[in-house]
Amino acid sequence: MTTAIDRPASPRGGGAGSNGPRSHVLADTLTMLDRTMLHLVRYPGLSVFTIVGPVVILLLFVFVLGGTLGAGLPGVDPAGGRAAYLAYVLPGILAITIAGTAGGTATTVSMDMTQGITARFRTMAIARASVLAGHVLGNTIQALIAVALVLGVGLAIGFRPSAGPLEWLATAGMLALVAFAITWLGVAMGMQAKSVETASNLPLVLTFLPLLGSGFVPADSMPDWLQGFAAYQPFTPIIETLRGLLLSTPLGWSPALAVGWCLVLAVGGYVWSRILYERRSVR
Template identity: 45%
Template sequence: MTTPTAFAPTAVALTGRSLRISSRQPDALITALMLPVMLMLIFVYFFGGAIDTGTAYVTYVVPGAMLLCAGFGAASTAVAVADDMRNGVVDRLRSLDVGGVPILAGHVAASVARNLISTALVLAVALAIGFRPQAGPLGFLAAAGLLLAYITAISWLAAALGLLAKTPEAAGGFTFLMMFLPYPSSAFVPIDTMPGWLHGFADHQPLTPVIESLRALLLDQPAGNSPWVALIWCAGILALAVVLSATLFERRTR
């Protein structure tokens, strides 16, 4: 088992490995970076004129586009973990006395790095097409911290799903829910415009308080208790994902 003193350098080395693999797959990397941007542009220019949000639609939609980035990035993490399990990479690392936590932490850290780049790209494009955040330095820091907490949580969840899946293809299918969840939320349309039977789910699913908090923080508006609810969701998802990852890793590598 990896000792505490060896954990950090091992995790850093495995993070570098995951990032190098990403750089050698430019088609997948470009898709992960550009698809959220393309979806944001489609919503703004194709549908935005028909949706009344009480503000410029690009201003409304940016937080949801950021969470789409995280969903796509998490999907690639699940596939990478499943691929390592199938190809015997994890077995080779285990033979070198590398524990499960640094192996998975390397995938998660690489996912966070890729997601931050993708989010920065979405924000840059949004600024170019009219998004004008009103937040001060503290508001930007709070929004960045919340987004980082969400990305970390779902990246660990994706790692667990990668361990649960038997093949990389199945891992991609398991992560569909994370990419779908922004749609039945307040990401792209106000919840009160949805069918009544959908309101309960949209109001109480984890992405809605994250999106509402990011929107309020970036626009310097009252956020109420949404940031705390969002952080509780992130902490709960992270705790569940880490425990599930450890359990599944132990079972898969016996």
């Protein structure tokens, strides 16, 4: 059985039957997206680990530590306890879930680079931009599926958000934007790595950032020397925005900072990826 990527590429002529270069880029991107989604089905190990890891962390913190950590948290049930800590910590777990998908993204990109798949694509009559775009779109979808499953576990164990329809829509948009930005970073890290093993380890730094922000405890409860970093690193405004939307608490400047950080990360990852891709192309 062959997939679209295994079949000979069609000529890129510009005759009467052609819809122009833009249609070719779109068609090739959809083909690469299809290939990425097939990888998720055929190699489910990375996807399962991406989901199981955050779920284990969620259950550990809520049922083992939540009774103590939930006492006196701001913006949640003043009675404290596990239910209060579940409401507080779940946005941080969702951020860790998205950060964790960068490892799978970097691994699959590195496999394509080290096994010569990307070099093969360069010899085919396909749009160059579609190779990276297919990875980004496919892994963004994977991240959103993982987030939905982790959120489902949170709801199953007692998470009760007070968000209305518009707030849920804004939450979905924020999660998609974060996943898109982190995926671009994962692509760049996968292309930068010299081996698949290195590629799987580089994105680990992203999974630690929610721990060093307001994902599990308020930033102002940390030592003075850590508070500045915790308050202004990328994941803190993202987590505060998700928490405010889901729990209907004041948002302040968090949404603007979160969107700004996402744009910086996405543009940085895109530029980094394109530089590496073009550099490899001329070798």
